Amino acid sequence: EVHLVESGGGLVQPGRSLTLSCAASGFTFDDYAMHWVRQAPGKGLEWVSGITWNSGSRDYAESVKGRFTISRDTAKNSLYLQMNNLRVEDTALYYCARLQLLADYFDHWGQGTLVTVSS
Amino acid sequence: QSALTQPASVSGSPGQSITIGCSGTDRDVGGHDFVSWYQHHPGKAPKLLIFDVTQRPSGVSGRFSGSKSGSTASLTISGLQAEDEADYYCASYRSSANYVFGTGTRVTVL
Numbered sequence: 491e492v493h494l495v496e497s498g499g500g501l502v503q504p505g506r507s508l509t510l511s512c513a514a515s516g517f518t519f520d521d522y523a524m525h526w527v528r529q530a531p532g533k534g535l536e537w538v539s540g541i542t543w544n545s546g547s548r549d550y551a552e553s554v555k556g557r558f559t560i561s562r563d564t565a566k567n568s569l570y571l572q573m574n575n576l577r578v579e580d581t582a583l584y585y586c587a588r589l590q591l592l593a594d595y596f597d598h599w600g601q602g603t604l605v606t607v608s609s
Numbered sequence: 610q611s612a613l614t615q616p617a618s619v620s621g622s623p624g625q626s627i628t629i630g631c632s633g634t635d636r637d638v639g640g641h642d643f644v645s646w647y648q649h650h651p652g653k654a655p656k657l658l659i660f661d662v663t664q665r666p667s668g669v670s671g672r673f674s675g676s677k678s679g680s681t682a683s684l685t686i687s688g689l690q691a692e693d694e695a696d697y698y699c700a701s702y703r704s705s706a707n708y709v710f711g712t713g714t715r716v717t718v719l
Contacts, residue, residue: 494654525708527655534612534713535647535655535698549707585654594702595645595660601653 492516492598494586499603502576510603512569512586519567520544523589525596526560526571528582536582539571540589554580576607613638613699613711620717621689629714631682631699637709639680643702646675646684649713650695658697659684686716694718 498510512524525540539550539560548560559572569586583604587596614632621627631638631646638644646659657666659675662682672687682701686693699711 527710534696535649535700535710536612537700537708537710540708549705551707587655590660593660594643594708595657595700596647596655597657597660597666599654599656 492588494588494598494600496584496586496600496603499584499605501606501608503609504576504578504607506576507572507574508576508605509573510571510584510586510605512571512600514567514569514586514588517588519562520564522591524562524569525587525589526569527585527587527596527599528580529585529602530579530582533582538584541569573605576605578607581605581607611709613701613709615697615699615711615714617712618715618717620719621686622719623689623691625689626685626687627689627716629684629686629697629699629716631684631711633680633682633701633709635680637680637701637703638677638682638699640704641702642677644675644677644682645700646673646682647698647700648693648695649698655698689718691718 493515495513526538541560561570583602585602588598590597642662644662647655649655662677
């Protein structure tokens, strides 16, 4: 069974950094592209970033480009999101999601980890 | 990066059918058949309901169906049940390897 478990969220001041992790199990992690999606309080889902199976391509939403970096560690079956220069508007529940092979939809999601940016 | 447009809320009585629209452009919904739909109970992991406009993953009830006309995709829930009360989001691939979600629709079962 596919499991995605996010961690690393917390309360952080504006301008500071935080790194989120997503531990994957139940499937061959190396085969799949992985993504981060967030939901701000009272708002809808927003795609944040994605990385291909071999880290050959990394993409970002305009709202986080230049501040966030996505990466993965195949040895640890883990996905990461390094978030720098955090802003109040980055406050959200961050989900990791698996992109189905040779497709453009997210077939499995984690439960999310909450990031709160506040002074 | 503008979101796809969905109605904020839709409601129906048990047993009825409801349809949720998802309006985009020819850069996303209208440009290909990579439209998906997700059910989201707040605080839980979103669940895939429909992919590639009309396809239903195994395990998803046949009461959920998808369609598309031009740049507008639709999700229909037939035989509405109390457990269907949730938020629903459409999503689409957009050019430059980006993805975009809809604004979300809260479904209420009366």
